[in-house]
Amino acid sequence: xxxxxxxxxxxxxxxxxxxxxxxxxxxxxxxxxxxxxxxxxxxxxxxxxxxxxxxxxxxxxxxxxxxxxxxxxxxxxxxxxxxxxxxxxxxxxxxxxxxxxxxxxxxxxxxxxxxxxxxxxxxxxxxxxxxxxxxxxxxxxxxxxxxxxxxxxxxxxxxxxxxxxxxxxxxxxxxxxxxxxxxxxxxxxxxxxxxxxxxxxxxxxxxxxxxxxxxxxxxxxxxxxxxxxxxxxxxxxxxxxxxxxxxxxxxxxxxxxxxxxxxxxxx
Amino acid sequence: xxxxxxxxxxxxxxxxxxxxxxxxxxxxxxxxxxxxxxxxxxxxxxxxxxxxxxxxxxxxxxxxxxxxxxxxxxxxxxxxxxxxxxxxxxxxxxxxxxxxxxxxxxxxxxxxxxxxxxxxxxxxxxxxxxxxxxxxxxxxxxxxxxxxxxxxxxxxxxxxxxxxxxxxxxxxxxxxxxxxxxxxxxxxxxxxxxxxxxxxxxxxxxxxxxxxxxxxxxxxxxxxxxxxxxxxxxxxxxxxxxx
Numbered sequence: 001x002x003x004x005x006x007x008x009x010x011x012x013x014x015x016x017x018x019x020x021x022x023x024x025x026x027x028x029x030x031x032x033x034x035x036x037x038x039x040x041x042x043x044x045x046x047x048x049x050x051x052x053x054x055x056x057x058x059x060x061x062x063x064x065x066x067x068x069x070x071x072x073x074x075x076x077x078x079x080x081x082x083x084x085x086x087x088x089x090x091x092x093x094x095x096x097x098x099x100x101x102x103x104x105x106x107x108x109x110x111x112x113x114x115x116x117x118x119x120x121x122x123x124x125x126x127x128x129x130x131x132x133x134x135x136x137x138x139x140x141x142x143x144x145x146x147x148x149x150x151x152x153x154x155x156x157x158x159x160x161x162x163x164x165x166x167x168x169x170x171x172x173x174x175x176x177x178x179x180x181x182x183x184x185x186x187x188x189x190x191x192x193x194x195x196x197x198x199x200x201x202x203x204x205x206x207x208x209x210x211x212x213x214x215x216x217x218x219x220x221x222x223x224x225x226x227x228x229x230x231x232x233x234x235x236x237x238x239x240x241x242x243x244x245x246x247x248x249x250x251x252x253x254x255x256x257x258x259x260x261x262x263x264x265x266x267x
Numbered sequence: 268x269x270x271x272x273x274x275x276x277x278x279x280x281x282x283x284x285x286x287x288x289x290x291x292x293x294x295x296x297x298x299x300x301x302x303x304x305x306x307x308x309x310x311x312x313x314x315x316x317x318x319x320x321x322x323x324x325x326x327x328x329x330x331x332x333x334x335x336x337x338x339x340x341x342x343x344x345x346x347x348x349x350x351x352x353x354x355x356x357x358x359x360x361x362x363x364x365x366x367x368x369x370x371x372x373x374x375x376x377x378x379x380x381x382x383x384x385x386x387x388x389x390x391x392x393x394x395x396x397x398x399x400x401x402x403x404x405x406x407x408x409x410x411x412x413x414x415x416x417x418x419x420x421x422x423x424x425x426x427x428x429x430x431x432x433x434x435x436x437x438x439x440x441x442x443x444x445x446x447x448x449x450x451x452x453x454x455x456x457x458x459x460x461x462x463x464x465x466x467x468x469x470x471x472x473x474x475x476x477x478x479x480x481x482x483x484x485x486x487x488x489x490x491x492x493x494x495x496x497x498x499x500x501x502x503x504x505x506x507x508x509x510x
Binding site: 129133134135137138139140141142143144145149163 | 318320341344350354356358371
């Protein structure tokens with residue numbers, strides 16, 4: 001009985017802390033969007049340099065990694081599709097498979113994993129370090145809002161980077177798939193591409209973009225949240241770890257929600 | 268002309284233990300004031316309260332005649348442009364160059380062209396002896412350069428009040444003297460009131476200003492005959508001998 005009571009207490013405490021974090025994240029999202037869209041001259045224009053530098057780190061420097069993963073992903077999918085789909089008499093649907101699997105699901109998901117691992121943890125550590133070394137306090141005492149100076153540029157940069165990297169992933173995956181397909185059957189590139197493009201609907205791109213924007217928002221907000229929550233130097237490695245784990249779980253949950261929604265509403 | 272800083276009956280506790288038990292003092296416009304005391308007595312906490320980084324449990328802080336506790340969020344942001352704060356470890360933004368650190372408040376708060384920002388920042392950096400460090404990052408600078416950069420960033424907006432938390436911590440006496448000279452110059456030429464926390468007697472001596480000791484949660488003038496024991500090794504005796 002006592003064990004059950006303790007379990008319920010712990011569950012309640014966990015639920016309460018999750019609820020508190022969700023409310024804090026909503027507040028952070030509101031503040032960030034306010035600065036981004038209603039900040040006037042002190043909004044996006046004065047943080048332009050920081051947004052660019054964050055895009056360079058999050059997006060441009062991850063190109064090679066996303067490219068490799070995209071290439072390998074596309075190759076693997078086409079190998080499996082060309083091996084197994086003809087057995088079920090649906091071999092001609094490999095274009096549709098590429099669109100559904102790569103563009104709707106794997107593109108946003110794998111890109112988010114790369115961004116979480118590289119940039120999410122780095123951002124949480126960067127902000128946590130600023131908290132420990134009193135740089136955040138210095139900003140506040142200068143009358144500079146940390147939301148405007150750090151969170152908003154990271155938010156804008158993450159969303160831009162997620163969208164661009166995901167599109168890049170999709171292109172490389174499809175090209176990778178084409179090269180592997182050539183090993184088994186010689187298909188002109190134009191025909192291969194038209195098969196893929198014919199299978200693509202506007203809703204596929206909308207779903208993909210929606211996921212990319214949502215993942216970018218989540219990664220930026222959670223990383224900033226954990227970084228801002230650091231109290232002392234012992235909390236720094238914890239912040240990076242919690243940021244990675246939290247972002248991965250939340251992006252997975254958002255992914256399933258969007259996929260489920262598109263399934264239920266036949267999108 | 269109103270006082271640069273008015274502090275009335277400030278009280279603050281850490282985990283139920285009173286640290287500040289009714290602190291009151293005033294710093295006139297263009298004046299200087301130093302606070303010293305044993306390590307861990309609450310000097311930095313008092314400075315953080317005076318500079319709006321912490322909220323006291325009770326009491327009032329006013330900058331240039333304006334109480335800061337009554338200000339709205341935007342009002343406090345505006346008021347903070349009238350003060351400067353130099354942290355003990357400088358707190359320069361580590362991935363900004365020294366130039367960008369000093370220019371940061373100007374770029375954020377003032378509607379200036381980059382050319383105007385450059386002119387102001389270069390003039391100030393030259394005045395403080397910061398030559399050839401524009402493109403250096405804080406970790407590439409000496410302690411003296413980092414301290415001067417932190418002072419430059421704090422005064423670039425021409426504040427009325429400058430707070431300093433152990434400005435010469437960890438530097439050699441010659442460098443410490445140089446930093447003090449810079450502060451005296453800022454005070455004399457720009458009329459910036461200075462409130463400093465320091466445990467370095469040489470600094471307190473060269474600042475030539477009223478010195479108060481934070482002892483058991485209260486502020487006492489170092490000359491207070493009721494404090495300290497003559498002949499004993501305590502902070503009051505040390506200050507009386509040195510100053």
